[in-house]
Structure formats: structure tokens, C-alpha cells
Amino acid sequence: MPTNHHKQRENSSQTLIRACLVGLEGQFWLRFDANRCLTHLEPMEAEIPLEFQENIQDIAGDLLSLGxxxxxxxxxxxxxxxxxxxxxxxxxxxxxxxxxxxxxxxxxxxxxxxxxxxxxxxxxxxxxxxxxxxxxxxxxxxxxxxxxxxxxxxxxxxxxxxxxxxxxxxxxxxxxxxxxxxxxxxxxxxxxxxxxxxxxxxxxxxxxxxxxxxxxxxxxxxxxxxxxxxxxxxxxxxxxxxxxxxxxxxxxxxxxxxxxxxxxxxxxxxxxxxxxxxxxxxxxxxxxxxxxxxxxxxxxxxxxxxxxxxxxxxxxxxxxxxxxxxxxxxxxxxxxxxxxxxDLEKAIALATLAPRKALGMATWTTGKPINLLRWQGVDGTVEFSRL
Missing domain, CATH: 3.20.20.140 (Metal-dependent hydrolases)
Incomplete structure (x- = not known):
């Protein structure tokens, strides 16, 4: 059985992000492991375990999308x-x-x-x-x-x-x-x-x-x-x-x-x-x-x-x-x-989610590595960066 020390060490290698996701309504918690694998995707209302609360990256003011x-x-x-x-x-x-x-x-x-x-x-x-x-x-x-x-x-x-x-x-x-x-x-x-x-x-x-x-x-x-x-x-x-x-x-x-x-x-x-x-x-x-x-x-x-x-x-x-x-x-x-x-979210979806669906690919799916883009307004324009 893992000890609390082992749990803390395991959790320290994971990242928890709070954000708005293109194509999903509301705000979500996303948890990633050290290999960028998306392990959890939960609505923001879901309770977050105490051991993760020091590892939270809050970017709820911006949009996150798939590449x-x-x-x-x-x-x-x-x-x-x-x-x-x-x-x-x-x-x-x-x-x-x-x-x-x-x-x-x-x-x-x-x-x-x-x-x-x-x-x-x-x-x-x-x-x-x-x-x-x-x-x-x-x-x-x-x-x-x-x-x-x-x-x-x-x-x-x-x-x-x-x-x-x-x-x-x-x-x-x-x-x-x-x-x-x-x-x-x-x-x-x-x-x-x-x-x-x-x-x-x-x-x-x-x-x-x-x-x-x-x-x-x-x-x-x-x-x-x-x-x-x-x-x-x-x-x-x-x-x-x-x-x-x-x-x-x-x-x-x-x-x-x-x-x-x-x-x-x-x-x-x-x-x-x-x-x-x-x-x-x-x-x-x-x-x-x-x-x-x-x-x-x-x-x-x-x-x-x-x-x-x-x-x-x-x-x-x-x-x-x-x-x-x-x-x-x-x-x-x-x-x-x-x-x-x-609007920005629909436009992003047309270049990220829609082409994936056209080929029958997964979108917001847990259990595999995932790459994210962070979209922000900069000086009146829209810019993105890899997260």
C-alpha cells in the first residue's frame, strides 16, 4: 500500500490546471502526469483532493484548446x-x-x-x-x-x-x-x-x-x-x-x-x-x-x-x-x-475539434498524452502559446 509520502511524491509530479476548454461548457480541472498524459478531466464543481491543491495552475481567464x-x-x-x-x-x-x-x-x-x-x-x-x-x-x-x-x-x-x-x-x-x-x-x-x-x-x-x-x-x-x-x-x-x-x-x-x-x-x-x-x-x-x-x-x-x-x-x-x-x-x-x-471559441474549434471529428479522432479524452494551446488577447489581437 502506498504511504502518504509516496502519494505526495507522485502528486508532485502531476500538474492540475483550472481552465475553460474549447468545445466544453463551463470550467474544468485537468490533471496531467509527468508525461503530459491527461489523467483526469472534471467540471470545476468537482472536489479536488487536498494533496493536489498546492499544484494548481489557474488560467480560468483564458481559453485552452487542443492543437x-x-x-x-x-x-x-x-x-x-x-x-x-x-x-x-x-x-x-x-x-x-x-x-x-x-x-x-x-x-x-x-x-x-x-x-x-x-x-x-x-x-x-x-x-x-x-x-x-x-x-x-x-x-x-x-x-x-x-x-x-x-x-x-x-x-x-x-x-x-x-x-x-x-x-x-x-x-x-x-x-x-x-x-x-x-x-x-x-x-x-x-x-x-x-x-x-x-x-x-x-x-x-x-x-x-x-x-x-x-x-x-x-x-x-x-x-x-x-x-x-x-x-x-x-x-x-x-x-x-x-x-x-x-x-x-x-x-x-x-x-x-x-x-x-x-x-x-x-x-x-x-x-x-x-x-x-x-x-x-x-x-x-x-x-x-x-x-x-x-x-x-x-x-x-x-x-x-x-x-x-x-x-x-x-x-x-x-x-x-x-x-x-x-x-x-x-x-x-x-x-x-x-x-x-x-466568436473566438467557435473559430478555434473549427481548426482543432472539427477536423479531428472529420477523421473520427478523439478530442478531449483522458488516458493519453495531450498538447494544449493557451489563447489570450494581446494588444487587441488574439495570440496563442503552447502550454
Missing amino acids: GVDLQINGGLGLAFPEVTQTDLPKLQEICDYLWGQGIDAFCPTIVTTSLENIRRSLAVFAELWGDPQPNTAKILGIHLEGPFLNYEKRGAHPAQHLQPLTLKNLQQVIGEFAPMIKIITLAPELDSSHKCVEYLRSLGIVVSLGHSLATETEANQAFARGATMITHAFNAMPSLHHREAGLLGAAMVNPDVYCGLIADGQHVNPTMLEIFLRAAKRPFLVSDALAPIGLPDGVYPWDDRQITVTHGTARLDNGTLSGTTLPLFAGVKNLVRWGIC
């Missing part, structure tokens, strides 16, 4: 994920470290439409990091394949020469032995003439996201019925809402089982439309859709065999086509608050 989860990010620090090679492994670790510094706990490296050779090579490189997560750096959850099964008319900045017909054979050729590490595939459901591709991907445990698509409301709902549970960057690369045709976007917004990714940089979607969307959509979440120059200054950068110009965090091709952003995920959170679209 961010970015389900769509295309590169970083000048490296595009579809172009990685074995020699880029150190740079990939630098990107993970950079994202950790931006408040990101985990992310899905996104491989956009490129050649089959490039896709397979990139997957092989990421497989080495995916299976070896490290502490205090952003974790690779798995790959997001955005393409090559996209509608030609809604390809946006994706290179037309590398688009592929959506068939089971082509899916199997692209995925191959990498199915366990592929988390999300964005595809245009109207290209699936066999009506078997969504179900096949779901059988592999891959989340199917609809995007770069001309799908009608009926076609979208058919894909949702087969197991698609997400749409990629709402409004972009899909028909807009229309009062006589809801389309893919409208079908997704009203479906309680479908998560809708959204870029809140003010360029991809007008702020007024962002507010309308967030009032109407059942399950929205934020993504960055950041390109390789994230973490670098504005300028001109290579992008496959083309180039992009980054101005104030917005990236465009030479013909003016919007290709992405270089703003980190939490810039979208701050934008939503600054524009008065939603």
Missing part, C-alpha cells in the same frame, strides 16, 4: 509535397517542426495531381516519417491525395495532362501498397461510372472527399449514400450555390454526416459568404490549403513546371488562377474573429 489539425496542406518552407525525394527527409522534418511552432499538432500532407511516378515516389518517402512519430513536432496523420481523379472543367490549378479517369483499376494503381497511410482522397464523384469507387475506398478505411467537381445535388447525395463524408475547400472548384440547383455544395451543407472543408483567407471565399456558410453548414472545418512557400516571404516560386506569385499570402499562377495560400491554419481562425463572423 490544430490541418487536413489540406500542400508543402512548406519551399518544398512541394508532390515533389519530395529521399533527400528531402530532413526538410520534411523541418516542416513538421515549423508547423508545430504554428500550433499544429497533426496534418495530412496533400499530394495534388501529378504524374503517377511522382505520386508513388512521394508516398514512399512519406511512409518513412508516417510510421515514426516524434514528440514535440507535428505528426503526419496520413496522406491526402487531391487528385488525379478530378473533373477537367473544375481542375483549377491542377495540371490537365495528369488527370486520370476514375476507375477501380486506376485507383488501385495509384494507391497500391500505400492504402494504410492514405487518409483522404479528393475525387469528382460524377466520374465514377461504375458507382463502385467510393465504396472501394471506404473499404480500405480511406475518407472520401468530394471536390474539383461538377456533381449535381443528386450525384453528390448518391456519393454520400455510398460513404463519402467530406468535401474539399467549399465553394472552390465546384458550382456555386444557386436557388434552383443546390449542387454538391448545397447537398454537403445540409447533410449532418458530411464535413465541409473551408479556407478562411478572405481570397478563396468572400468573408460575407464565409459567414453565410458557417451559419448554414452542419459540419464545417478549416483548412489552410497552404502551398510550398508557407513559412517563406512573398515572391515568385516554382510550382511543378510552372511558377506561382505569392502576394500577401495569396498564391496565383501567371494567368491569374488562384492556386492556394501561404497562410497557416490559425490565420483563418484569427480572420474569422477579426471579421466578426464568429
